[in-house]
Amino acid sequence: MGEQIPRIRHLVLVPLPYQGHINPMLQLGTALHSKGFSITVAHTIYNSPNPQNHPHFSFLPMPDGLSDSDLASGDLVSNIQVINENCKESLRRSLEQLMQEKELQGDTISCIISDELMFFAEDVANNLKLLSIILRTTSAATSFARCGLLKLGGEGQVSLQGSSSHDLVPQLHPLRFKDLPFSLTASFGKFAVLMEKAYSNRTSSAIIWNTIKCLEQSTLEKIQQQSQVPIFPIGPIHMIAPPVSSNLIKEDRSCISWLDKQPHNSVIFVSSLGSIASLSEKEVAEIASGLANSKLPFLWVIRPGSIRGSDWIELLPKDFHDAAGDKGCIVRWAPQREVLAHPAVGGFWSHCGWNSTLESIAEGVPMICKPCFGDQRVNVRYVSHVWRVGLELEELKREEIERAVRRLILHDEGKEMRDRATKLKKKFEICTREDGSSNYSLNELVNFIMSYDSLWCKRPQLG
Secondary structure, three states, X not given: OOOOOOOOEEEEEEOOOOHHHHHHHHHHHHHHHOOXXXXXXXXXXXXXXXXXXOOOEXXXXXXXXXXXXXXXXXXXXXXXXXXXXXXXXXXHHHHHHHHXXXXXXXXXXXXXXXXXXXXXXXXXXXXXXXXXXXXXXXXXXXXXXXXHHHHHHHOOOOOOOOOOOOOEOOOOOOOEXXXXXXXXXXXXHHHHHHXXXXXXXXXXXXXXXXXXXXXXXXXXXXXXXXXXXXXXXXXXXXXXXXXXXXXXXXXXXXXXXHHOXXXXXXXEEEEOOOOOOOEOHHHHHHHHHHHHHHOOOEEXXXXXXXXXXXXXXXXXXXXXXXXXXXXXXXXXXXXXHXXXXXXXXXXXXXXXXXXXXXXXXXXXXXXXXXXXXXXXXXXXXXXXXXXOOEEEOOOOOHHHHHHHHHHXXXXXXXXXXXXXXXXXXXXXXXXXXXXXXXXXXXXXXXXXXXXXXXXXXXXXXXX
């Protein structure tokens, strides 16, 4: 008998169509492709990834049913619910066809890996008798906080969305009520329904986490003790995956040559809104004045449409450019990881989404933190009070902004934060090298999928 031709193992990835979720999922795909898997990305029409950036992947578009008015509303919770309702049947039909094609070739789909909020994919996997794994793109602390928030809501202890109380939350140290991950756009009841689906009665066989043991070891240990399935902390995924572009917004690289002309550790990099949030004209005026008054160089990312009532920067104060002079550089979008790695950057003003938080710590850059909503609040509390590599900006007032920038860049307090961030950076490098904990978890994940996949021939045949 001739040699048996080795089967190609196929993975289907199902990302949530928002930048902070798409990036780690596609980076995960890149990491798993480097381990020998074939990758198919099942994606919504909204915010669909660019196939040219991922020539080794296949893509399955799913009609998502999101209308222009849905997208304009900015109601993330409602939009996620619409996606889950509308994509299930499309994914099932596409995967049935794909499975038949692979079986004719003697191959199989090994696993569906879906974002924690794309829970319809888990139902499809169960229906098709496929291995299902969840990717959580937030910190482990956020998951703890979300579950705690649901419990508080059930006990009637959460009456006001976005509570401003500075009281500590029982059993969620070091979080205050104001740090809990409330939704920006939905009522608590509506948000709680989504979180219940994300965290209760899941049937997936494992959880992948974009976090790192040296940062969240005790929280991860608690979660593993409570979890009936294995968890694989393989973050920061961007550090273990071959580099690839997955941004939905075109980057402006002109800022790199501007940074090349600035002194070491002198620039505050301002990307305070991420890819979703927006600001009023008054809030932007306070930021502009605070940055100009600091007299320090700044690189400011202003996403088109992020200033309400303006296409881009038309509503900036008239005297801002004169006041800032050549100290400031404004771009629509920046190559964030390259900027954070630049020696001129001394601090990062961030909304503290989890990807941005990991990227900043990975480069040893301390932060000014001003969260907008959700998990950002949890991240800020940990950045400022547990890992102590940043300071929280309580109010968007020009005096507070000027003071925070100067504290971070010029004062001893900022230098101490930078030293702590540099130590964490070195720990990240140890954990993500070939023999580190994150790569160990990645290899364990590969073994887990392949051990399950060895039973593929016993699965029911589609017909």
